[in-house]
Amino acid sequence: MHKDCEYILLSEQEIKDIVKDMAKKISEDYKDKNLILIGLLKGSVLFMSDLMRELSIDCAIDFICASSYGSGTESSGRVNIVKDVSQPLDGKDVLIVEDIIDSGNTLNFITKYFAAKNAASVKICTMLSKPSRRVVEIPVDYVGREVPDEFVIGYGLDYAEKYRNLPYIGVLKPSVYS
Numbered sequence: 479m480h481k482d483c484e485y486i487l488l489s490e491q492e493i494k495d496i497v498k499d500m501a502k503k504i505s506e507d508y509k510d511k512n513l514i515l516i517g518l519l520k521g522s523v524l525f526m527s528d529l530m531r532e533l534s535i536d537c538a539i540d541f542i543c544a545s546s547y548g549s550g551t552e553s554s555g556r557v558n559i560v561k562d563v564s565q566p567l568d569g570k571d572v573l574i575v576e577d578i579i580d581s582g583n584t585l586n587f588i589t590k591y592f593a594a595k596n597a598a599s600v601k602i603c604t605m606l607s608k609p610s611r612r613v614v615e616i617p618v619d620y621v622g623r624e625v626p627d628e629f630v631i632g633y634g635l636d637y638a639e640k641y642r643n644l645p646y647i648g649v650l651k652p653s654v655y656s
């Protein structure tokens with residue numbers, strides 16, 4: 479375990495099982511649809527690549543980069559698009575792939591943004607959710623695991639751009655950011 483990690487929340491095996499389960503549900507729900515997975519950069523990359531290879535149906539992929547976080551642990555509430563998707567979304571069934579939902583600000587904005595691009599449907603799939611931190615209520619369609627109000631790292635999740643490459647999800651030692 480990394481020295482900055484307080485404890486492991488989800489092991490590699492637990493993550494694998496969760497992703498497999500979600501992919502099965504998504505493959506059933508989208509079998510007659512025009513699925514495009516859109517990952518939020520950068521946190522979703524590991525989850526996205528694991529999820530897509532477990533799908534048993536056809537899908538397209540794309541990425542969008544929105545910023546709401548600085549290098550701290552609190553959301554700024556302001557969302558702006560740093561990199562947009564690279565294709566029209568008209569008539570497509572968009573499934574947003576996210577690492578973690580905290581305040582809900584980012585996805586509240588992005589969901590409306592994709593709907594305005596005339597997507598046929600827009601749903602949300604997130605590896606983690608911190609319900610106790612929600613500021614904006616948003617419907618989340620697929621959740622890997624609900625987590626307590628602690629700062630988590632690994633499996634794509636960073637603190638100040640570090641720890642994304644850890645293969646497990648752990649809680650960051652508060653001494654690192656306080």
Ligand code: IMP
Pocket residue numbers: 518521546547553576577578579580581582583584585628629630631635636637
């Ligand atoms: P929201 O807009 O407040 O829901 O923030 C969502 C984004 O904040 C996520 O995509 C993450 O990039 C980041 N974030 C929120 N909580 C954590 C955490 O515990 N660890 C790492 N990143 C987090």
Ligand code: MG
Pocket residue numbers: 518519520521522577578
């Ligand atoms: Mg993120």
